[in-house]
Amino acid sequence: METKTIRFLRRGEPISLANVPPDRTLLEVLREDLACTGTKEGCGEGDCGACTVVLAEPEGEGLRFRAINSCIRLAHSVDGMALWTAEDLAAEDGALHPAQEAMVQCHGTQCGFCTPGFVMSLFGMYQNHVCKGEAVTRELAQAELSGNLCRCTGYRPILDAAQAMAGLPPVRVDQARVAAQLREMNEAPAPGQGAYLAPKSLAGLLAARAAHPQAQIVAGCTDVGLWVTKQHRQFAQILDVTRVAELRRVEQYPHHIAIGAAVTLSDAFAALVADRPQLKTFGERFAGLPVRNSGTLGGNVANGSPIGDSMPVLIALGANVVLMSQRGHRELPLEQLYTGYRQNVIAADEVLAWIKVPRPTKAEQLKAYKISKRYDDDISAVCLVVNLTLDGDLVQRASIGAGGVAATPVRARQAEASLNGQRWTQQAAQRAAAALRAEFQPISDMRASAAYRSEVLGNLMQRFWLESQGLTQINLESFELEEAA
Template structure:
């Protein structure tokens, strides 16, 4: 197994780490090779946020900052990037960064185990908002800290800290110097070795895929990382698609948008929300921000988990997936991509290249529902997305995607047939609900029983009908707990 030296920028200096196996995680390198023990391992699956670090990438002459989970991120993926850990924030004289100082002043730490992760998420928030002269609202803080869990303090003082950072003396990163270092690294780029392949162009990717059909393809590693940390799988050869510039693009056309397979979930959902603002809450609930900053839409689609939230949405929207190899390309509806549990039609020399999503049609009525035990940062028990076009009281077109009810993400063809071409009435919604309950045979597992899943499917169709009639009080998303409200608006003082 060949090991490539990893080079990245930390504390304004170039750092090199040699002899790193292709399947070694960033957290392991930080804690065991670089003695950065401030970064903690909590869950080992990108769920708790204790391992959060911040990556910086030069794009168009400026830095983009992303908080990510280091426990499931492969170490080689940070080659050529800038990296900040919790040890890098305070000045040499001990003066704390505003992210740290605000946590101290607001009493946001108790046992302290989760604190480094919270601080790094706050640092990412500080760079992306405070340093860009953007306000941090209570809702924004709640949204961007949803990937960090605390079992001691409670979240109110941490949310207070997020807002108080902007009131402290400003601290800035010397971005021109970091960008210059990153450009220096890029100029010294070494060829990919057979252990960790990181192509930069689409032709290079397709060539490497043809040469190494056995290589494990990775993008953000939010799922493959679990195979490493939880299933103890080892990979002698990894093919990383995240540096392929063509696959990082999101391009808009008259009738559809083409989302590159290497676009992060954050970027992909931002593009979808631009066309369909009602998807914002659904996107935020997909996962915590560090997961969305690492994971890619293409990876989510290729992985094909039956409880992945992207696929029901894309199926309901009528999305197509484009597969590429040196032999050519294939374009097929997303629901035809899957053949069984985590199985698909992808040939050994092919890669998922783009997801093509139709633009909204006039009169489109779209709702995406996620049912999970925990509101934020949790896996769906059931996901249902209904996309209907209703003209003069008749359902002229409908797409229904479902997750958590079969071995693959599925299209609810029977329920669609019940609705298509029929008047949109309460009776039609009831018949579609019955069809949904009968169409699938979901399993019972730790998240929900089969009977519960079937009942919920039908109930969600009933909810879709009510919302189409203007009912709002049935929507939990409109309920804002006092925890999230600004302390002044909530009528209480910061705790």
């Protein structure tokens, strides 16, 4: 099948690559086709950040920069974008970029293997914060480097480097020029789509889906990428949803927000956090920043992993999903999307188009808990999200989403029933904890045993009760990095 030529900007110059297979990764293209071996492969599964590169697309007058993992990103997905790798930062005379110079001055590089990835996350931080005059706090640096692992535990000098960048002589990307070059490139796309379909409109997406139901749908590729790199699956044809303008938007309505399926996890959580600030930490604990910058909310929901993080939140918030095809659209509560382990009701000609999230009410009490082995950049063993609508101490409505306890993300109906119409007391919380433990029969796997999962599920309800009474907990969220330094 014909493959469209990939075109992107690097160091201000257009690069054209013909005959790239649809399932070839960006890292393979960089290292093997372009012989740019400065970008490293560590894990090949989005975990370590050694392969981090930065992408930019036009936004407003300038550019939107995103650090992403090139190991699980498909090469065709960067068509029409600007790309920076660790080899693109130094000036022509060899002068280092502040992201590099700060690493040198702060002794931030030890083994050096992970360093190109750290430098690229620093470059993303530089563009998104330092160039806008925003301070890089320790908290920000830690959040933005959450997708980069240093196996020799040398995080402190790297965090120092993040904070030192602003004090070095500035280096600016000519954003207006790059944006104009990208607009010109995108106005005259290379002809033909063939093996990698990337429609730009919803109508185009629905037509492509109807015409090519066998094509593998891909969004940010943070799940599908691992099927390529770890399971060695091959895809003859790919349908990429991330260029569809309508699905890249978050739309605000009086009673709900509608998040397009192709909105990145970073932007989707920002929209959720704008309405519900208590979800901030939970959002930042979803993978690491490069995964959130590539992965989409629609991909998380459509993938339907039982340990996926956004679904328990969305279930507890009462979110609906909108499925669309050329035949029309249908809307259903998110929990009704799933029929079994990684199985759903999305038909062969349908796509997930929107996730509609009700706005908060004043009476809402909401907490989202994620239990994972590692605090950052890890997948949940158990997730519990409790949302109570209280009238005084009377539970008007309990809405509870859970992950890691069944074959799909689930609504905890029995625990909800035990609370609805009851007074919110310690006894009610204990009954709800018991109902939660009785309602699900989790499995044992490498993340946790079944017994642990059951125990912790009920414990989280107890914790929710304590926190609802204003009892402060000792928890990792209150841990200040500076104090340990």
